[in-house]
Amino acid sequence: MKITRIAYSTGLNPGKYAALLEQARRLGQVRGEVWQRYGSIAGVGSGLRDRQVRDRWLADGTHVRFGVLANAWKETVRDATADIAANLASAKVEVRRAISRRAGDPAERRRLLTALKADRWAGDPFLARQMRKHWKRGQNRTHDQIVVRADQHNTATDGRGQLWLAVPGLQRRQMVRIPLSTTVAPMGTLRLILRGGRVEVHYQTDASQMRSSQRPCGDRTIGVDKGYTEALTDSDSERHGVRLGELLTSESDRLKQRNRRRAKLRSIANSAAGRGDHAKARRITANNLGTVKRDRQAARHRARVRTEIFTAVHRVVDKAATVVAEDLTKTFAGRTTLGNNINRRLAAWTKGVTAEALTNVSERRGSALVHVNAAYTSQACHRCGGLGRRSGDRLHCTACGVVWQADVNAAINILQRAGDPDIALHTPHHVVRQILQDRTDRRRTRLPVQDSSPATAERRANHPNRSAMSN
Known part of the structure; x- marks a missing residue:
């Protein structure tokens, strides 16, 4: 390689x-x-x-x-x-x-x-x-x-x-x-x-001549999920690359202040040019609105982020012979429109760096990388399979009443998704949702009947794959 x-x-x-x-x-x-x-x-x-x-x-x-x-x-x-x-x-x-x-x-x-x-x-x-x-x-x-x-x-x-x-x-x-x-x-x-x-x-x-490529990989199968405050969270509840969120947050705050100052200087330069003082506008543009220092700072930030992500992936491969992960090269369109500051903190470009690190490190060190369908892995409970409510880094399962750490729950779901015979890598998300809902309904029908009224018994007999809770 x-x-x-x-x-x-x-x-x-x-x-x-x-x-x-x-x-x-x-x-x-x-x-x-x-x-x-x-x-x-x-x-x-x-x-x-x-x-x-x-x-x-x-x-x-x-x-x-x-x-x-x-x-x-x-x-x-x-x-x-x-x-x-x-x-x-x-x-x-x-x-x-x-x-x-x-x-x-x-x-x-x-x-x-x-x-x-x-x-x-x-x-x-x-x-x-x-x-x-x-x-x-x-x-x-x-x-x-x-x-x-x-x-x-x-x-x-x-x-x-x-x-x-x-x-x-x-x-x-x-x-x-x-x-x-x-x-x-x-x-x-x-x-x-x-x-x-x-x-x-x-x-x-x-x-193969690099020292990091000569490190042996582990002997286990590990599922990993990309987090917001860390690079990866595995199915063993261990977090890797915990400084990633701090790097992205500090860079986002710095860019917010710098862009505010540059916008003010650009406004002053435009006002000077508007009243005919082109010399002042050129001085501001040449001395205060350059891109050389800005590009070098951005390059240093990208290098630090890449180092943090690659180090995190190496730690995962240290204990895994098979790494199960979602396909991070795909784009997911969210329903909520976020501000520029939040978008910088989430840093969508880090998904590409993480995907590159998983592929390169796994190939160099001899571990297998398995991609699975990531639909609803962050919203489904890994114990009962029901769809819960995601709130920050917590997942509230309404079916079994348990609160899980969202990234750990997603990593376990990704690990379980590798052996799922019904959900393939390219199964549409609405089909995945229907499969998960059907499994939850079938699991609920095996529970003891809580309401012994004749109406409930008749409804269960006519609709064996549905439950009162799903209604």
Whole structure:
């Protein structure tokens, strides 16, 4: 398994950064040209490959007007065509779902799926309509990246222990040497991202060589639920990543105060520009409304959150050979509209980080990750199966009269859902609710009759699967 590592430049000369920035700007034009010409049905959508694009550009002289070295623009063409292909594959996922909803005949479904896989969807009206709906021509907005091939860079360490990375510049045989803040030399194909006067060097490495990947996993089956104040809660009532809520809350409060001050300064700048004092408006914009410091603070916050979540997942895998969890890549639309401050505290993007951590850590350490249907796991009592009332971090079961910790209850339900023969991963939520209600009604009918009146006895005899409480 390959994972992405990031190395940062330290003390980079402004002249070198300007040269790299100019090279990235020109390569951004290369990306834009690829998206404009080939980001449609007649381009990559018809099976066109990056080598064919390079051959066409060499034949008609398109590459000359970009003013970059051959290896640089060729690698950029390869990267851009891969982005278009990924965009196309993402659209095909949605089209497959539409085929499953529309085609009831297995033969017709198989024909449509085969045509979609072989890129022959342009001739079928239904497939062409769905592809136009889910796959639209994109537009390049990346002008700060440089892709460097594995054999085009080298590293060296000076006498003070400083690691230097040498990458090609705009001129042939002219290398740009970048000082790095790490002692581990980047290997393979590199992606240089230029942000705020600093260079980020992204590269892939083998995860099996990392110390964390060599830790053995446990031998149990554990269900986990994503919490609000912690990263994960398992079915053993143990919480993992308890600092996550504190990190999100403190960052939300800081952003609220900062955005309030920035809004006030922006209003002052707009008022100054409105009365003709454009010099004051430019000073405020340049000195107080910049994005470099803001982006670096956001990056540090994301790094701290990722560390907390990955550490929590490692603790779960320490005792679990099989981790049962909900599919956190799905989106759930809530009925309640929340404010910006609450949304920042809930931080929906942490769901993606948690899903990534569960997948990567489980694969690296040899444990199995099982996804289950999460519908009503936070609202159903794990003991009796009845739907209760959720209030904060408490679940009040109206059937058995017990109050459970909501996240622990959900983790136990997720663990039990792994062996449920009736509720599959993609069972609709309304079907899940009906299954849970039917099970609760059947369980209630086995209880002793509390009311021995003739009317109640007759109603139970006529409706054996219903109860007075369900009415």
